[in-house]
Amino acid sequence: xTQDTTTAAFRFGYGLPLPAQAATEPASMxxxxxxxDAMASTYRGPRLDDLTDAMAGADANLRLxxxxxxxxxxxxxxxxxxxxxxxxxxxxxxAKTTFARALDxxxxxRERLVQFWADHFTTKARSRRDAPxxxxxxxxxxxxxxxxxxxxxxxxxVQHPAMLGYLDQSLSFGPNxxxxxxxxRGLNENLARELLELHTxxxxxxxxxxxxMAELLTGLTMGKAGPTFDKRRAEPGAEIVLGQSYxxxxxxxxxxxxxxxxxxxxxxxxxxxxxxxxxxADAPNADLVxxxxxxxxxxxxxxxxxxxxxxxxPAAWSPGQEKxxxxxxxxxxxxxxxxxxxxxxxQMQDALFRRHILNPMATMGQxxxxxxxxxxxxxxxxxxxxxxxxxxxxxxxxxxxxxxxTPLPEPEALMTRCLGANLGGRLAWVxxxxxxxxxxxxxxxxxxxxxxx
Amino acid sequence: MDRRLFLKALTASAxxxxxxxxxxxxxxxxSGGSAPLGDHRLVxxxxxxxxxxxxxxxxxxxxxxxxxxxxxxxxDGPDLTGYFSLNPLLSGLMPLWQAGQLGxxxxxxxxxxDQRSHFDGQDILEAGTGLDVPDGAxxxxxxxxxxxxxxxxTAQTAFAIGTESAPVLYxxxxxxxxxxxxxxxxxxxSRLLLEHVYHDDPLFRxxxxxxxxxxxxLDRSAMESGMAGPKPDEGRLAExxxxxxxxxxxxxxxxxxxxxxxxxWDTHRNQAGGITAPLRRLERVVLRMAEQLGPQIxxxxxxxxxxxxxxxxxxxxxxGTDHGTGGAMLMAGGALRGGRVLGAWxxxxxxxxxxxxxxxxxxxxxxxAAWAMRGLYGFDRSLLETGIFPGLSMxxxxxxxx
Numbered sequence: 001x002t003q004d005t006t007t008a009a010f011r012f013g014y015g016l017p018l019p020a021q022a023a024t025e026p027a028s029m030x031x032x033x034x035x036x037d038a039m040a041s042t043y044r045g046p047r048l049d050d051l052t053d054a055m056a057g058a059d060a061n062l063r064l065x066x067x068x069x070x071x072x073x074x075x076x077x078x079x080x081x082x083x084x085x086x087x088x089x090x091x092x093x094x095a096k097t098t099f100a101r102a103l104d105x106x107x108x109x110r111e112r113l114v115q116f117w118a119d120h121f122t123t124k125a126r127s128r129r130d131a132p133x134x135x136x137x138x139x140x141x142x143x144x145x146x147x148x149x150x151x152x153x154x155x156x157x158v159q160h161p162a163m164l165g166y167l168d169q170s171l172s173f174g175p176n177x178x179x180x181x182x183x184x185r186g187l188n189e190n191l192a193r194e195l196l197e198l199h200t201x202x203x204x205x206x207x208x209x210x211x212x213m214a215e216l217l218t219g220l221t222m223g224k225a226g227p228t229f230d231k232r233r234a235e236p237g238a239e240i241v242l243g244q245s246y247x248x249x250x251x252x253x254x255x256x257x258x259x260x261x262x263x264x265x266x267x268x269x270x271x272x273x274x275x276x277x278x279x280x281a282d283a284p285n286a287d288l289v290x291x292x293x294x295x296x297x298x299x300x301x302x303x304x305x306x307x308x309x310x311x312x313x314p315a316a317w318s319p320g321q322e323k324x325x326x327x328x329x330x331x332x333x334x335x336x337x338x339x340x341x342x343x344x345x346x347q348m349q350d351a352l353f354r355r356h357i358l359n360p361m362a363t364m365g366q367x368x369x370x371x372x373x374x375x376x377x378x379x380x381x382x383x384x385x386x387x388x389x390x391x392x393x394x395x396x397x398x399x400x401x402x403x404x405x406t407p408l409p410e411p412e413a414l415m416t417r418c419l420g421a422n423l424g425g426r427l428a429w430v431x432x433x434x435x436x437x438x439x440x441x442x443x444x445x446x447x448x449x450x451x452x453x
Numbered sequence: 454m455d456r457r458l459f460l461k462a463l464t465a466s467a468x469x470x471x472x473x474x475x476x477x478x479x480x481x482x483x484s485g486g487s488a489p490l491g492d493h494r495l496v497x498x499x500x501x502x503x504x505x506x507x508x509x510x511x512x513x514x515x516x517x518x519x520x521x522x523x524x525x526x527x528x529d530g531p532d533l534t535g536y537f538s539l540n541p542l543l544s545g546l547m548p549l550w551q552a553g554q555l556g557x558x559x560x561x562x563x564x565x566x567d568q569r570s571h572f573d574g575q576d577i578l579e580a581g582t583g584l585d586v587p588d589g590a591x592x593x594x595x596x597x598x599x600x601x602x603x604x605x606x607t608a609q610t611a612f613a614i615g616t617e618s619a620p621v622l623y624x625x626x627x628x629x630x631x632x633x634x635x636x637x638x639x640x641x642x643s644r645l646l647l648e649h650v651y652h653d654d655p656l657f658r659x660x661x662x663x664x665x666x667x668x669x670x671l672d673r674s675a676m677e678s679g680m681a682g683p684k685p686d687e688g689r690l691a692e693x694x695x696x697x698x699x700x701x702x703x704x705x706x707x708x709x710x711x712x713x714x715x716x717x718w719d720t721h722r723n724q725a726g727g728i729t730a731p732l733r734r735l736e737r738v739v740l741r742m743a744e745q746l747g748p749q750i751x752x753x754x755x756x757x758x759x760x761x762x763x764x765x766x767x768x769x770x771x772x773g774t775d776h777g778t779g780g781a782m783l784m785a786g787g788a789l790r791g792g793r794v795l796g797a798w799x800x801x802x803x804x805x806x807x808x809x810x811x812x813x814x815x816x817x818x819x820x821x822a823a824w825a826m827r828g829l830y831g832f833d834r835s836l837l838e839t840g841i842f843p844g845l846s847m848x849x850x851x852x853x854x855x
Contacts, residue, residue: 168721171771186770190721193776197570207567207808324656372501372716375572385656387630387663394647394661426653430646439643446647448654 001420003319009420010321010453011279012311013108015333016420022106026311032107033147033307039101039111043342045139046094046132048161048226051087058083058129084128091125092350094135095358095368100342102332113146113307114138115328116278117153119376120271121199123162124369130165134369137162150271150301151262155255158195158220159227167191167374174218174235187235189214194374200261202270205242212239216246216257229254268296272306277379281322285315321422321452324381327364329453330393331357334445337418338405356400363392385451393451398442411440422449489605490709493753493788493829494746496700497596497621497711497822498738500731500760501575502718505774506781507766507812508728510557510794513538517801521767525774527725533557537794542732545740549785554751555739556791556853558782558821560799562762562814564844569776571719574761579621581819583844593624595819596712598841599826600626608663611710614700619712629663631699689730693737701745704754718760722771739785752787755825755854759818765810766801779812782821788829790855795821820847828854 001016008024009016023029058080065076102111118138125131141160145153157163164170172188173180180186192214196205219234221227229251238247244260246253261267272292276284288310295309296302310316325333335345335357345353358368365384371377378384402408411431415423427447434440444450508525512518514536519526530541533550537559549555564584565577577584581595593601600611601624608627613619622628644665651658700711715738717731735758743751763780779799784791799805799813807813823837823845838845 168771168773171722171773173770175770180770187775188721188769188771188773189775193569197568203568207569210569373571373719381656385660387660390657390660391664394664398643424653426650430649434646435642439646442643443646443650447650448657451657 003421004317006420006422007317007319009108010422011316011323012112014102014105014111014329015325015336015453016418017336018108019104019106022108026308029107029109029311030304030308033110033113033304035107037110037143038107039105040143042104043097043100043346045097045143046090046135047139048136050090051132051136054083054086054090055129058087087129088131089350091131091135092353094132094139096345096348096353098135098138099332099335099345099357103336103340103345104342109307109311110146112279113303114143116275117142117146119371120274121153121157121163122371122374122376123160123166124371125162126165130162133162133165136160145303147304147307148302149262150267150296150303151259153303154199154258154262157199158191158217158254158258161222161227163191164220164222164227167194169217170221172214172218172221173233174215176236177218177234178232179230180218180233180235187211187214187218192217195261198375200267200270201264202266204266209241212241213257215239216241216254219249220251220254262301263297265293265297268293268301272296275306275310278323279310280316280318282380285313285318288313288315319421321449322381323379323453324384325451325453326377326384327361327366327389327393330364330451331361333418333450334397334401335404337409337414337445337450338401338441339409340404352403356403360392360396360400363389364396365389365392381452394442394446397445398439401441401445402438408437408441411437411444414441415444418444419447419449422452424449489603490610490830493709494704494750494755495596495710495826495829496704496742496754496756496786498735498756498758499575499579499619499621499712499714500718500735500758501571501714501716502720502731502760503571503574503762503764503776504718504731504760504780505720505724505728505764506559506760506779507763508724508774509540509543509732509783510537510559510781511540512536512559512798512801515801521801523768524772525724525768534794536798540728540732542729543736545736546785549739549743550792553792554743554785554787554789556784556789557794558784558796558816558818559794560779560796560812560814561782561816561818561821562779563818565762566778567808569762569778571761571776576620578759578761578818579619579623581621581822581842594619594621595822595841596621596710597624597626597628599830599832600624600628600710602832602836602840603830607707609703609707611712612700612703612708613712615696615713619714622710622712689734690737693734694741697738697741698745701742704746705750715758720764720773721769721775722773724768724773727773735783739783743785743787748787755784755786755788755829757822757825758783758785759822763812766806766812767810777811778807779814780818782818784821784825784853788854790852795851816848817845819845821851821853823847824851824853 005024009018023032061076061080065073065080068076105111123134123137125133137160141156145156168188168190173185175186189210193210196210196213215235216239219229219231221230221233231249234249236249238245241257246257273289276289276292291313292306292309295305299305361368415431427449431440431443434443511526528541530539531544531547532538546555563577565574579594600606606627608629611622611628613622613628613630647661651661696713704711715731715734720727739756742756746754759782760780762778764774764777769775797815799815803809805813819842823842824847826832827837834847838847
C-alpha cells in the first residue's frame with residue numbers, strides 16, 4: 001500500500017480497505033466526479049415528492065383531531081401518529097442510505113463532498129413530522145450540484161423547504177408588501193444573515209447589507225404546492241446589497257443577487273479556504289488555497305474546477321494526518337474496516353442501527369443531522385478528541401464490533417488492511433499483546449491513526 | 454483569515470500553548486496551600502443563541518415598551534424595581550430576589566458590534582477580549598486566564614461540564630471536562646496498551662487520560678449524589694439536573710470554578726412559546742444549584758449567566774426578535790449583594806437605540822465579571838484589566854458581593 005493510496009482513502013474518502021475499482025489518483029478521481037452518480041441509483045435517496053402524501057395526511061389528521069369529538073378525534077390522532085411514524089421511517093432509511101453509499105462508493109470523494117456541502121448548508125428538522133426534510137434537501141439541493149456551478153446549488157438551496165423553514169424565510173414579509181401591510185408582519189433576517197455570513201461571503205458586509213438582503217428575499221416562501229415566489233409578500237422597490245442595486249420583485253431578481261454572491265471574490269476565498277481546511281489541514285497551505293480560489297474565480301464558481309485545483313495540488317498529497325475523523329467518518333470507516341457493506345447496513349434492523357450506530361455517534365459529539373446551529377460541525381480536531389468523546393469512541397471500539405461482526409476479524413490483518421501506510425509502530429507493537437481479540441480490535445479502532453485522517 | 458476560523462483552528466494547540474505573556478501568577482487573599490482559590494465558588498453559564506434581555510427583565514415602566522412588542526409578553530410577571538418586571542416564567546426565582554441572592558445587569562454587552570454573528574459574538578464573549586486585540590495574541594478563554602494567574606491549582610479546581618464545548622475555559626491552565634453520562638469499562642491491560650498507543654499524540658494522550666481518570670470519579674460522585682433516572686415528563690429538565698448535580702457535587706469538594714452552556718435562546722419566531730423551555734432551564738439551574746450546594750456553600754457562590762448579545766427592541770415579522778446588541782446578564786448566589794437591576798438604563802426612544810434598532814449597551818459585560826472575580830478572589834484591578842480582560846476599563850466598584 002503506497003502512501004498516496006492511503007492518503008487518497010483517508011483524506012478524500014472513507015478509509016481503507018477501498019472498494020474494488022476505487023479511484024485513487026487525481027485523474028481518475030476527477031473522472032469519477034465528472035461521471036455518472038452510480039450510488040444515487042444503487043441506493044435511492046428520499047425526495048420531496050415521497051413525503052407529500054404522508055405530510056398532507058399528518059397535517060389533515062392533526063387538524064381533524066383538534067376539531068372533532070371522540071371517537072372521530074381519536075381515530076384522527078391515531079392516523080396522525082401513523083403518518084409521523086412513516087415520515088420518521090423514511091428519515092431513518094435515508095440515514096442508512098447515506099452510510100450505504102459511503103461504504104460502497106468507488107468515488108469516495110463524491111460522498112465526502114456531499115457531506116461537506118450538506119454541512120456548509122446545514123438544515124435541521126424542526127419537528128418529528130419534518131424528520132426526513134434534511135435528507136431530501138441533501139438529495140435534491142446538494143447532491144446534484146457538487147460538481148456543478150455553485151450558483152446553481154445556491155439557488156436550489158434557498159428555494160428548498162428545508163432551508164426556508166430552518167432559517168425562518170417562510171416567516172419573513174416585506175413590511176410594506178401587501179400581505180405585510182394587511183397582517184402587520186415584517187422581516188425576519190435569519191436566512192439573509194446566514195446567506196452572507198455562512199453560505200457565501202463570510203465577512204466584508206454590513207448590517208445594512210443583511211437588512212437589504214432580507215428585503216430582497218421576501219417573497220421567497222413555501223406555497224401550497226411547494227416553494228414559490230409570492231409577490232404579495234415581497235418588499236416593493238429596489239434593494240442595494242454590497243453596492244449593487246436589485247430592482248424588481250421577482251424570483252429572477254433574487255437569482256441575480258445569488259449569482260453575484262456566488263461569483264464574489266470574497267465567496268471564492270471563503271469557501272476555498274473552508275474546503276482546504278475540511279479536507280487537508282486546519283491551517284492549510286496558502287498556495288493550495290490560492291490555487292482553489294483562482295480556479296473558482298476563473299471558472300465563475302465551477303465546483304469541479306475547484307475540486308480539480310484541490311486534487312492536482314501537491315500540498316493536497318502531503319503525508320500526515322492533520323484532521324480528526326468526525327464521528328460519522330469514524331463510523332463509516334469502522335464499518336468498512338469490519339467488512340460491512342452498504343447492503344448489510346440497509347438490512348440492519350432499525351433498532352440495532354440506532355443502538356449501534358446513530359446513538360453512539362451522539363455520545364461522540366455528533367447527533368445525526370443535528371449540529372447546534374446553522375454553522376454546522378466543528379473542524380478542529382480538538383473539538384472532537386475530547387475526554388468525553390474519546391470515552392465514547394473507546395467504548396464503542398471495544399464493545400460494539402462484536403455485535404456487528406461474528407467472528408471478529410483477525411486483529412493483525414485488520415490493522416494492516418484498514419491503516420495501510422498510516423500504521424504506526426506503537427499500534428503494531430500493542431495489538432499482538434492484547435488480552436483478547438475483542439480488545440485487540442478495539443485498540444485498532446481507537447488508535448490515533450484510525451481516528452485521524 | 455477571519456477571527457472565528459482562527460479561534461477554531463487554534464483550539465487544537467491551546468492545550469500546549471505557553472501562558473499568556475501578560476499573565477503573572479499571584480497569591481490570593483484568603484488562599485491556602487491546599488485551596489489556592491480560597492472558599493469562594495464561581496459558576497459561569499454561557500447562554501448560547503443570544504438571550505433576549507428585554508424579555509427576561511422587562512422595562513414595563515417605559516410606556517414605549519409594550520408598543521415595540523405586541524405579542525411577546527402574553528402574561529405579566531412579578532415586579533422587580535417598580536420600573537422593571539421579571540418574565541413570569543422565572544417567577545420561581547422571586548424568593549432569591551427578595552433574599553438579595555439574585556440580580557441583573559441590563560443594557561450590557563461585549564465590545565462586539567454590528568455584525569451580529571452568534572459565532573463571532575460567542576468567540577468574543579468567551580475570549581474576553583476587545584476587538585483591538587490582534588489575531589493570535591489571545592487564544593484562550595478569560596476564565597482559563599484567571600486560573601493561569603493562580604499558582605498551585607489542580608485539574609480538579611475547574612470543571613467544564615456538559616456536551617457543549619466551553620471555550621471560556623480553554624487554555625493552558627489545567628481544567629477538567631465531563632459530560633455526566635458515559636461509562637467506560639476497560640480491562641487494566643487495555644488501559645495500559647491504550648496509554649502506550651496514545652503516547653506520541655498529545656491530543657489523544659490528554660483526552661484519553663482524562664476520560665479514564667474521570668470515569669472512576671464520576672461513578673462515585675453519581676452514586677453519592679443519588680441521581681435518579683429522568684421522569685418521563687421532564688426529560689430536558691432531568692438532563693439539566695444531572696449537569697447541575699454533577700457540578701454541585703464537585704463544587705462541594707475541591708472544585709472552585711465551573712462552566713457550562715444553556716442553548717436555545719435564538720428566538721427568531723414565536724418567542725412567547727420558544728423562550729419558555731430555555732427560561733425554565735435557566736430557572737432550574739439557579740434553583741437546583743442553590744439547593745444542591747446547601748446554604749453554607751451557596752453563601753460563598755456567585756453564578757454569572759451571560760450571552761453573546763441581546764436582541765432587537767422591536768418584535769420582528771414573525772412574533773420573534775432578531776440579533777441585536779445590548780442584552781442582560783443574570784447574577785445569583787448567596788455571596789451576591791443582589792435585589793438590584795444594575796447598569797445605566799439607556800431608554801427605548803428610537804434616538805436612544807443602537808443603530809435605531811437595538812438596546813444601547815451602556816456597560817461592558819466583562820466589567821461585571823471582573824468585579825465579581827475581584828470580589829470573590831481579590832485579584833488586582835490591573836491584572837483584571839490587562840491580563841484577564843485585555844483592554845477593559847472596569848469603572849467604579851458596583852459592590853457586587855456581600
